[in-house]
Amino acid sequence: MFNKSSLNIPFMRYRRVALAISAVAVVLSLLLVLTRGLNLGVDYTGGVLVHLELPREAQVGDIRSVVSPRVSGEPIIQAYGPRDFMLRLKSPSEAERKAVLSVLRERFGDVKVLKLETVGPVVGAELKSEAMVALALALLGILLYMAFRFQFRFGVAAVLSLVHDAAIMLGVYSLTGREVSVSFIAAVLTVVGYSLNDSIVVLDRIRENWRDVPKKGISQVVDDSINQTLSRTINTSLTTLLPVLAMFFLGGDVISNFAFAFLVGIGVGTYSSIYIAGAILAEWFLKSPVR
């Protein structure tokens, strides 16, 4: 909500600190993903996801005690409401699904299945490799576009800040244990596309101010550019965050999960496009100046 005309925050003075914090955050995120792993949903692991509505209120424990003996592997059970529950079974086997539903009906009466997803291992593996290819292709496409529109270094700075955003999104998902589903990948790709908007605004301004570099020095030019564009960077992020917040709080579970990914991504993306893209450019220029 910056509306001042003469902001002059010396961003680049702290660029090393910011780069260090970001590097640590990225490394930590990758370590988390490697050690703690991601909570992959049935889309990727295969298995069964059932959303149930019971005729009366129950506790997660009640359901677990009925379901656990009937399935291989520990089922994941979540309460969505006093009568609404989500069950995740590891095996997509029909016999297990049937057994679970029939014991639940025996115990609770008329159990309604609101949603049922089964994903076999074949499709799970396919979706997984598709997600990887999609991420790689999107990054490549954006890199090509940036190379076409900007100098090589600008493109690299923008793409590095995108990789930064995506890595931290994965880290947050690993840390919070939220489910990684197909829609999470969609959110990551969208954030990658969107977060670039802000980077482009900043980079575009740096390009415009480039002729001042010999006079003012790269740090000052980057600072000027960030300050000149700060109000729009923050305002555009805020206006996008408002509906995302509405989705997060009011959208219902599927949309809300989707919105959480945007929330994290847009937050990190705004920071990285203000700071990281410019800082990388400045560092690089100081190491080996180009016109």
Added chain:
Amino acid sequence: MGLVLLVALVAAAVAFPLDGRIRLGLDLKGGAQILLRAKGTPDNPLTEDGIQRLLAVLRNRIDQYGVVEPQIQRQGGDRILVLLPGVEDPDAALDLIGKTALLEFRSVLGASPELPPGPERRNYDSDEAYNAAKARWEAIKAQADQVAEEMRKSAPEGSLVAKGEDGRWYLLGRPYLTGKELKDARTSFDQFGRPVVSLKFNDAGAKLFDEATAQNVGRQIAIVLDGVVVSAPVVQERIRGGEAQISGRFTEAEAKRLAIMLRAGALPVGVEILESRSVGPTLGADSISRGIRAGLIGAGLVSLFMLVFYGLMGLAADVALAVAVTLVMAAMVLLKSTLTLPGIGGIILTIGMAVDGNILIYERIKEERRGGKTLLAALDAGFRKALTVILDSNVTTLIAAAVLFYFGTGPIRGFAVTLSIGVVASVFCNVVVTRAILQILMGRRRAAL
């Protein structure tokens, strides 16, 4: 300006009333989406003819089940995608599609002792009593399994060792007749009011069944469905009329489904369910109303933000936003795109991203004004200089959306569609609609800007 007004009005006329004009995905209107793979076996390899017959049987079953506007699509060599709108019981839909429903009548050559259901802790007073019961049960089970093992070893050519729904193992002789010899199958009730499936054989079947019952008076004949013994009644007398009854442990709905499957015929090749996603209609309706509420509140917040920060220019942006959303809806109707739950997310996201262009333009105008330009010149420069940035940034979002569209399935594809349409609509509204509105405002209230 006239053009802008025309576009907005046409879009509104196309899009409203929204009810029934936008095609809803199965995740919103409820229904099941099932991806199958036809599986050949060494005895029954997969052929083109087999797949065609499989498609025919599936279509027949689905029609008889009473699904309105089902879609059955072949995907690649051996995959079939089945879309069943409005199916309320996803579990039943999976049965209907995935079960081979091969019915056989076989003689019973031997059977293991009956295996009762395992003991459950809550039926016992103490752990000891429960453990003792469990040990007894384990012993019976081991015995039954051993009998089954012996039966497998001694099984003559053409026979089958199959488990029954009663928990026994059966050694079964060659089939006397199969579901192919059926003329009709209907549900009815036996004298105890339990649902049963009544069968009527064709002429050849009636003759075979007559012979089978004649040979087995006083002995059991097993009714086997997909390799499981549904029941094994003792033949009281020779049955001549070509009619029989299956009474298993099923509910009325299950009996109805079985009758449909028997009428439509067994699947000519086995199928494996690769993926299935189904949503009940209530959950879908709930998703829509929550999505609309989140969208309205999001739009309200964004409009308020623009009004507070940019005053009259913000109002212009809000009008442009309304036009953008109308355009998205109209495009969805015209392109006959399917709206999915993530697609609703895409539209809401578009609401936030649509005003980004306005912000870029307005901030630029402010800057130009500070640089000393007149209002008119600043407006002109603002639109001109912001245009490249707006195009650049939206192209990258479109790249991401295109990748999603290419790789995504169903719901995610819906998201990619609404996002792309939203991006294009918002660029149009930023650049053309906002400008037209501002020009009108300028004409009337120069001072206000």
